Amino acid sequence: MYIRKDDMVEVIAGDDKGTRGKVLKVLRSQNKLVVEGVNRVYRHLKPSKRNPQGGRLSKEMPVDASNVMLIDPSRNVPTRVGVRYLPDGSKELYAKKSGTRIRLLSKPDPKYAAGAKK
Numbered sequence: 001m002y003i004r005k006d007d008m009v010e011v012i013a014g015d016d017k018g019t020r021g022k023v024l025k026v027l028r029s030q031n032k033l034v035v036e037g038v039n040r041v042y043r044h045l046k047p048s049k050r051n052p053q054g055g056r057l058s059k060e061m062p063v064d065a066s067n068v069m070l071i072d073p074s075r076n077v078p079t080r081v082g083v084r085y086l087p088d089g090s091k092e093l094y095a096k097k098s099g100t101r102i103r104l105l106s107k108p109d110p111k112y113a114a115g116a117k118k
Contacts, residue, residue, distance in 0.1 A: 001026070001065050002081055002093050002105075003033060009068040010078040011038055016063075020071065024060065032062035039063050074100040089113035 003009060003023060010020045021036040039061045047054035069078035072095040079095040081102060086092060089112040091105040 001028065001031065002083075003065060003068070003070060004103075008071040009033070009035060010071060011035070011063065011067060012069050012078065013067040014063070015039075025062075027062055030062065031065050033065055033068060034060050034062050035068065036060065070095075070102065072098055072100060073102060074098050085112045087114040 003026065005023055005026055007023045008020060009023055011017055016038045019035075019038050021038050023033050024036055025034040027033070037060070040058050041061050042056040042058055044056055045051055045054050070081055071077070072079040074095070075098055079097055081093055082096050083091060083093055083105065086108075088108045089110055090108040091112070093102045093105055094100060095102060
C-alpha cells in the first residue's frame with residue numbers, strides 16, 4: 001500500500017463516493033485507512049464525571065484501502081499509481097496517466113542505476 005498519512009485521497013466506492021479528504025491514520029495490518037470526513041459514525045456517550053452532558057460524538061471509522069485513490073498533484077484528479085526507478089537508481093511513486101512524481105520512495109542505489117551490470 002503506497003498511501004501514507006497526510007496524503008489526499010478520493011473515495012471511489014461506498015456511501016461517501018466522490019468525497020475527498022486527508023488520510024489521518026493508516027492501519028497496514030488491516031489494509032484500512034482513516035480519512036478525514038469519511039465514514040462518520042455516532043458514538044453515544046452516557047453522562048459521566050468527565051462528560052457531564054453526555055450526547056453523541058461523531059468520529060471517522062476506517063475505510064478499506066481499495067475504496068480510495070490517490071489524487072494526482074498535477075491534474076487534481078484521482079489516479080492509479082506505479083513505481084519506477086530513475087536513471088540514478090532512486091525509486092519513485094508516480095501517477096500512471098500524467099507521469100507526474102508523487103513522492104520519492106528510496107534514495108539512489110547504484111545497483112538500480114541505468115547502465116548498471118546485472
